[in-house]
Amino acid sequence: MNNQTMVQRDLKVLWHPCSQMKDHESVPLIPIKSGQGVWLEDFEGKRYLDAISSWWVNIFGHANPVINQAVKQQLDTLEHVILGGFTHEAAVTLAEKLVEITPAGLDKCFYADNGSSAVEIALKMSFHYWRNLGKTQKTQFITLENSYHGETLGALAVGNVALYKETYAPLLMDVITVPGPDCYHRESGETWQDYSIRRFADMEQTLAKHADSVCAVIVEPLVQCAGSMRMYHPVYLTMLREACDRYGVHLIADEIAVGFGRTGTLFACEQAAISPDFICLSKGLTGGYLPLSAVLTSDTVYRAFYDDYQNLTAFLHSHSYTGNALGCRAALATIGLFQQQDVLGNNRRLAAAMTKAVERFQDHPNVAEVRQTGMIVAIELVKNKHTREAYPWQQRRGLRVYQYALGRGVLLRPLGNVIYFMPPYVITEQEITLMIEVAWQGIQYAVRD
Numbered sequence: 001m002n003n004q005t006m007v008q009r010d011l012k013v014l015w016h017p018c019s020q021m022k023d024h025e026s027v028p029l030i031p032i033k034s035g036q037g038v039w040l041e042d043f044e045g046k047r048y049l050d051a052i053s054s055w056w057v058n059i060f061g062h063a064n065p066v067i068n069q070a071v072k073q074q075l076d077t078l079e080h081v082i083l084g085g086f087t088h089e090a091a092v093t094l095a096e097k098l099v100e101i102t103p104a105g106l107d108k109c110f111y112a113d114n115g116s117s118a119v120e121i122a123l124k125m126s127f128h129y130w131r132n133l134g135k136t137q138k139t140q141f142i143t144l145e146n147s148y149h150g151e152t153l154g155a156l157a158v159g160n161v162a163l164y165k166e167t168y169a170p171l172l173m174d175v176i177t178v179p180g181p182d183c184y185h186r187e188s189g190e191t192w193q194d195y196s197i198r199r200f201a202d203m204e205q206t207l208a209k210h211a212d213s214v215c216a217v218i219v220e221p222l223v224q225c226a227g228s229m230r231m232y233h234p235v236y237l238t239m240l241r242e243a244c245d246r247y248g249v250h251l252i253a254d255e256i257a258v259g260f261g262r263t264g265t266l267f268a269c270e271q272a273a274i275s276p277d278f279i280c281l282s283k284g285l286t287g288g289y290l291p292l293s294a295v296l297t298s299d300t301v302y303r304a305f306y307d308d309y310q311n312l313t314a315f316l317h318s319h320s321y322t323g324n325a326l327g328c329r330a331a332l333a334t335i336g337l338f339q340q341q342d343v344l345g346n347n348r349r350l351a352a353a354m355t356k357a358v359e360r361f362q363d364h365p366n367v368a369e370v371r372q373t374g375m376i377v378a379i380e381l382v383k384n385k386h387t388r389e390a391y392p393w394q395q396r397r398g399l400r401v402y403q404y405a406l407g408r409g410v411l412l413r414p415l416g417n418v419i420y421f422m423p424p425y426v427i428t429e430q431e432i433t434l435m436i437e438v439a440w441q442g443i444q445y446a447v448r449d
C-alpha cells in the first residue's frame with residue numbers, strides 16, 4: 001500500500017470534513033499510516049510534525065504508551081454498555097475525577113460523545129432548568145461576536161463565525177449577539193485588560209435589557225479558537241460571572257478547546273477565579289483518543305430536574321454512545337498523566353520557548369499581531385501591517401503556508417490568514433524551533449507577489 005493508491009481509494013468513497021473536495025485536485029490529501037508522539041507518518045515513510053494536535057484534541061502525543069495501555073485493558077473488560085439504567089466503573093470514576101478537578105460547584109456530570117453535543121446539552125439543560133422553575137419566558141441565549149461552539153444546528157446558532165454559519169441561517173434559532181472582547185481590535189497602547197473591561201459595557205447593557213428572556217450566556221473562556229485564535233483578558237470572565245449572578249442568567253463555559261491545560265491552567269476559568277454554571281469538555285478530555293464529551297453542572301441545576309416521574313421534569317436527552325467505556329478509560333489515563341507529572345509546569349517552559357521562537361515575527365512586514373495564551377500562539381498575516389488591511393480571502397495565503405509546511409514535514413492548518421501553533425504537550429524545544437522556522441519560511445513563500 002502506497003500513498004497514491006490510498007488516496008485514490010479514499011477519493012472514490014470518502015467525503016472529508018470541513019473541506020471543498022475539489023481542492024484535492026490540486027492540494028493532495030495526506031494518508032497517514034501511523035503516529036508516534038508529535039509525529040505522523042504516511043505510507044511511504046514521510047513524517048509530519050502535528051503542530052495543531054490533530055484539530056486540538058491530542059495533548060500527550062500519538063500512541064501514548066500510558067493511554068494505549070489503559071484503553072487495551074478496558075477493551076478486554078467492557079467496551080461499552082447502555083448508560084440509561086446501567087453504569088460502569090470507568091464512567092463513575094471519571095465523573096468523580098471531573099467533579100474533583102473542575103472549578104468548585106460543578107458537582108454533576110452528564111456525558112455525550114462530541115463537543116457539539118455537549119453544547120446542545122448545556123443549552124437544553126439551561127433552558128429546561130428555568131422552565132422547571134416556571135420561568136417559561138426564558139428562551140434566549142446570549143453569545144459573543146466571533147464565537148464558535150460546534151456545527152450541529154443549536155451549537156451553530158450560538159456560534160458567530162460567518163463562514164460556517166451563514167449558509168444555514170434560515171435554519172437557526174435567533175440568538176442575541178454581543179460585541180466581543182477580542183483584543184486584536186484594541187487601540188494601540190491599550191492593554192488587554194483595559195480593552196476587555198471596556199468591551200464589557202455592551203454585555204452589561206444587553207443583560208440589563210434582556211435578562212428576563214435569557215437562559216444563559218455562552219462563552220469560550222480566554223481564546224476564541226475557531227474564530228482565528230482571538231484572545232482576551234480573564235477580567236472579562238470575572239465581570240461576566242458577577243453580572244450573570246446579578247441578572248439571574250446562567251453562564252456556560254465552553255472549554256472544549258481550551259480545557260486540559262491549553263491556556264496555562266488546567267481550565268481557563270481558573271484564571272478568572274470563576275465557576276460557570278455549566279462547563280463543556282471534549283477534545284483534550286480523552287487525550288485525543290476517542291470521541292467523548294461531558295457537561296458538568298451544579299447540584300442546584302440537577303435538583304430542579306429531580307422529582308417524581310409524573311411531574312415530567314426529567315432531562316430526557318441521550319446519545320447511543322453516552323459514557324462510552326473506552327472513551328472514559330482514555331480520559332482517566334489522560335487525567336492521570338496530569339496528576340503524575342508536572343504538565344502545567346512543563347507547558348510553561350514550552351510556552352516560553354514558543355514566545356522566544358516567534359519574537360522575530362513581530363517585525364515582519366505582513367504580520368499585524370503575534371498573540372499567545374499558554375500553549376496557543378497565533379500570527380495574524382495581513383496585506384498591510386500599518387492599516388491592518390487583510391489579504392483578500394480569495395487569495396488563500398494561509399493555504400500556501402499550509403502547503404509549504406507540509407512539504408517541509410510540518411502540519412500547520414491556518415484559519416484563513418491566521419497561522420497558529422497548538423502542539424501536543426510532548427513536543428520538545430528542538431521541535432518547537434523546527435515548527436516555527438518552517439512557519440517563518442512558509443510565510444515568506446505565502447506573501448510573495
Ligand SMILES: *Cc1c(COP(=O)(O)O)cnc(C)c1O
Binds near residue numbers: 114119149256282
Ligand atoms: C471543536 C469545538 C466544538 C465542537 O466540538 P466537536 O467535537 O467538533 O463537535 C465546540 N466548541 C469549541 C470551543 C470547539 O473548539
